Amino acid sequence: MTTQVGCSSCLNTDCLIKKNITSEIMQELALAKNTIICKKNQQFILEGTPINGLFFVYKGKAKVLKTGIYGREQILRFVKDGEIIGHRGFGIQKNYSIGASTLEDTILCNFSNETLNEMLHKIPSLTLDFMKFYAEELNRSESKVKTIAQMTVREKVVDTLLYIHRKFGVNHKEFLNIQLKRKEIADFAGTTDEQVIRTISALKKEGLLTIQGKKIGIPNLNLLRKEISEHNYFLDS
Structure with missing residues (x-):
């Protein structure tokens, strides 16, 4: 149209x-x-x-x-x-x-x-x-290629969630202002759907994420950033 x-x-x-x-x-x-x-x-x-x-x-x-x-x-x-x-x-x-x-x-x-x-x-x-x-x-x-190559699966997922937060921000309920399938998160992070599901579940149990269906919230940005601080998470804005 x-x-x-x-x-x-x-x-x-x-x-x-x-x-x-x-x-x-x-x-x-x-x-x-x-x-x-x-x-x-x-x-x-x-x-x-x-x-x-x-x-x-x-x-x-x-x-x-x-x-x-x-x-x-x-x-x-x-x-x-x-x-x-x-x-x-x-x-x-x-x-x-x-x-x-x-x-x-x-x-x-x-x-x-x-x-x-x-x-x-x-x-x-x-x-x-x-x-x-x-x-x-x-x-x-160039920065992303170098950084991703040195990351664990957990770090790749965290990096992706922080990137999405920087890119789209949050809505009035403090969830990321975009709903992505776990497969889409995996396809960006360079890992598998199963690994994304396990990682997000672990981050939720640790209090680093809040989950409601496909909605993902980050209650404390600084704590999540510490997960990948050595990789300079801010490079890919």
Whole structure:
């Protein structure tokens, strides 16, 4: 389903397009974008399909994933309002090397390759912002690979829960502001569903987590952070 939402009225101040919307050229080019409304669990990027520009999350939540060995999904990251999806292959590949699907009803802004290339050629401030964004992404990716390789299963699960907390925050009942399946937690942490279930159960018994169905709460952030303090949990924000 498609509709149209304007960049000028967008509240996502961290969005690279929104940050540069004061440019008259940007305002003109932004009119060329497509707005896509997706239902929960809808896949909007299929791994291996031709690249059709970049997606920016106008409102909602999604996961970015890649098919690993034996066809198992590996969740690379979760995304929220104002964040970019599909940037790793932009300009250098013909097909998406990742897939992406929504975690709730989500509104996406899609800019074609042609529109983005024109923006980057005509708006230096946007080009600079993209360069900084890619540098930060590379730094986070390298740090995560190094850290995860040194973690135990328990530490991987704790790191994932802290990442989700930093990314999405908590709701009015102090539970993480997103409900994920245990499999999704496992696919991001790089472990199995069974290990996630056992670890979460152990953390609950120790008072480090509160659980209500799929809802997960962290009663004391500092105590949970101590579990992985030697790995610099804050690297992947």
